Amino acid sequence: DADVTQTPRNRITKTGKRIMLECSQTKGHDRMYWYRQDPGLGLRLIYYSFDVKDINKGEISDGYSVSRQAQAKFSLSLESAIPNQTALYFCATSSGGDWGTDTQYFGPGTRLTVL
Amino acid sequence: AQTVTQSQPEMSVQEAETVTLSCTYDTSESNYYLFWYKQPPSRQMILVIRQEAYKQQNATENRFSVNFQKAAKSFSLKISDSQLGDTAMYFCASRGSNYKLTFGKGTLLTVNP
Numbered sequence: 001d002a003d004v005t006q007t008p009r010n011r012i013t014k015t016g017k018r019i020m021l022e023c024s025q026t027k028g029h030d031r032m033y034w035y036r037q038d039p040g041l042g043l044r045l046i047y048y049s050f051d052v053k054d055i056n057k058g059e060i061s062d063g064y065s066v067s068r069q070a071q072a073k074f075s076l077s078l079e080s081a082i083p084n085q086t087a088l089y090f091c092a093t094s095s096g097g098d099w100g101t102d103t104q105y106f107g108p109g110t111r112l113t114v115l
Numbered sequence: 116a117q118t119v120t121q122s123q124p125e126m127s128v129q130e131a132e133t134v135t136l137s138c139t140y141d142t143s144e145s146n147y148y149l150f151w152y153k154q155p156p157s158r159q160m161i162l163v164i165r166q167e168a169y170k171q172q173n174a175t176e177n178r179f180s181v182n183f184q185k186a187a188k189s190f191s192l193k194i195s196d197s198q199l200g201d202t203a204m205y206f207c208a209s210r211g212s213n214y215k216l217t218f219g220k221g222t223l224l225t226v227n228p
Contacts, residue, residue: 031214040124042206042218043160050214058215090160094214102214106152106160 003027004107006091012113013081021076021110023091030096032074033104034058034066037088046089049074050096081114088112117142117209121219128197129227135182136192136222138207148210149183149190154221155203163205166190197226 004025013019023032030051035043035058045058047066055066063085067075078085091107118141128134140149151163166174166183173181178198182191194201207219 033215040220042119042220043216044218045215048215088158092160096214102210103162103165104216105162109158109160111158 004091004093004105006089006107006110008110009108010111012115014115015082017081019078019081019112021089021091021112023074023076023107025072025091025093025107027093027095027105028071029093029105030071031094031102032068033092033094034064034074034076035090035092036060036085037090037109043090046076078112078114081112083114086112086114117144117147117211117217119207119209119217119219121207121222123222124220125223125225127225127227128194130197130199132197133193133195134197134224136194136205136207136224138190138192138219140188140190140207140209142188142209142211144211146212149181150208150210150216151179151181151190151192152206152208152218153201153203154206155200160206164192194224199226199228202226 007022033048034046037043049055049068065077089110092104094102094104120139147168149166153161153163164176178195204221206221208216
């Protein structure tokens with residue numbers, strides 16, 4: 001079984017709809033992250049959480065919100081989707097702790113299309 | 116703040132040959148980590164190799180190695196004996212004291228038979 005799972009894997013929605021992307025991990029990591037990937041732009045950080053009570057904005061948080069329901073679960077919401085939020089979304093986790101060994105592991109991604 | 120630049124949007128190489136992907140970065144931190152991630156057509160992000168800035172020895176993982184030039188802020192990835200399965204998008208990334216990754220825009224590598 002995959003260590004980091006994302007649901008759904010693909011989603012098509014309409015402008016103005018609320019949508020939630022979910023991420024679960026079995027790695028026992030404290031830290032979780034949400035990125036979006038756009039062609040030609042690489043991955044950009046939306047939100048990150050270093051533990052259940054710690055949530056921080058990344059470089060492109062406008063239009064998004066998150067919820068850390070448990071150590072293993074981190075959800076990303078688009079309250080009112082717009083077409084320029086069409087992108088590939090990745091969840092990632094890392095162990096935290098020793099800065100030297102902290103490595104981010106990625107989920108399989110969610111392809112979101114907003115019409 | 117950290118920035119990462121990959122100046123080669125696309126590259127191609129013949130199977131069994133060697134290819135080098137370029138990456139430059141900028142950071143104000145004294146210690147940091149650098150990474151190369153691979154994204155094949157399956158879109159999964161896979162860690163290829165990592166390098167700690169204060170280690171002068173270049174990291175190596177099987178056919179993958181890096182050329183880390185700290186003074187020049189350069190971190191290139193060399194793939195030896197290229198295989199068809201190496202066809203992917205490759206992302207260079209840096210991580211500073213805040214644990215956050217900063218990615219470059221990626222280089223699409225195609226390995227031709």
